[in-house]
Amino acid sequence: MTASDPHYDPDRIVRELDWNLLRTFVTLAESHSITDAANQLRLKQPTVSTALKRLEDRVGRKLINRSPGHYALTEAGRLLYREAVEISGSVLRLSTLMREMTDDVRGHVRLAVASHVVSPLLDQALAEFHVAHPQATLSIDVLSSAKAIAEVAAKRASFAICLVGDHNPALEYRRVFREYFGLFCGPPHPLFKRENLNISDLEGHGSVSFETDRLQDVLKPVTVMRAQAALGQKITGVSSHLEEVRRMIVAGLGIGPLPVHVAARDVRDGQLWQVPPFEDLPSIDVYLVWSERAAKNRAEQNLLDRILQAIEDTPIEERSYR
Incomplete structure (x- = not known):
């Protein structure tokens, strides 16, 4: 296609682009398949496929590459998704603002x-x-x-x-705010209530942690602390929710990191026990x-x-x- 192709006429796109098509496309872009999107939209699969075809005709570009086992946005699809998400948010917020005057x-x-x-x-x-x-x-x-x-x-x-x-x-x-992470274990753990522990005592013990506890992610300082403690390489359990990481620690699945101020009550209540290191704790x-x-x-x-x-x-x- 060339720049003179009628598909690229900005005025035509403004006139003919249907907001409902954009809303459908946002769901398509965030789904794993046409069927998945149809289920979320509570529509039949042919209806969603037709909407995608109409939108591709409106903008003059293929938006999603589909084949058996493959479903991915094209470059044009990624661009449209980025803009459509913002438009979607603005439309939803506009109705809210008008209602709340x-x-x-x-x-x-x-x-x-x-x-x-x-x-x-x-x-x-x-x-x-x-x-x-x-x-x-x-x-x-x-x-x-x-x-x-x-x-x-x-x-x-x-x-x-x-x-x-x-x-x-x-x-x-x-x-x-700034919080500091320490390492903790629960009542079933062999280090629970052990006094005078050294960081070497943690070597080889299993651990649990957060999904973002990786060297390339936001909890990198916590990852470094776990490595310095020489905990076992295998992480027994992970979660993105603190409550679930805490649950696994209390249940004895392994030693895990928690913000010290958040864990303080559980330490007082005998549900958690802090283990080394105690100095130079990583801050987040x-x-x-x-x-x-x-x-x-x-x-x-x-x-x-x-x-x-x-x-x-x-x-x-x-x-x-x-």
């Missing part, structure tokens, strides 16, 4: 939060927000940090509280992530401003949980 601060705030976020600063901001605006509502989705950031980028979440690896230049970041920063480009209802903007102000007013030393 009242004198009171109302509206819904959707937080995407990593599972190990435990922060008095955040708790206080939520408490003050609710007292000031009781008509506003809140939902909190516990996701992996990567998925939480993706939800913000797609404008499906108001903002996120999570770990951050690579920074997306389209998003804003502010450190909420937890961030507030939001998009300035996303239109926000008044509830979202109010809560965001409250959290940012609390961060500004609180020295980092008071936001570091050792």
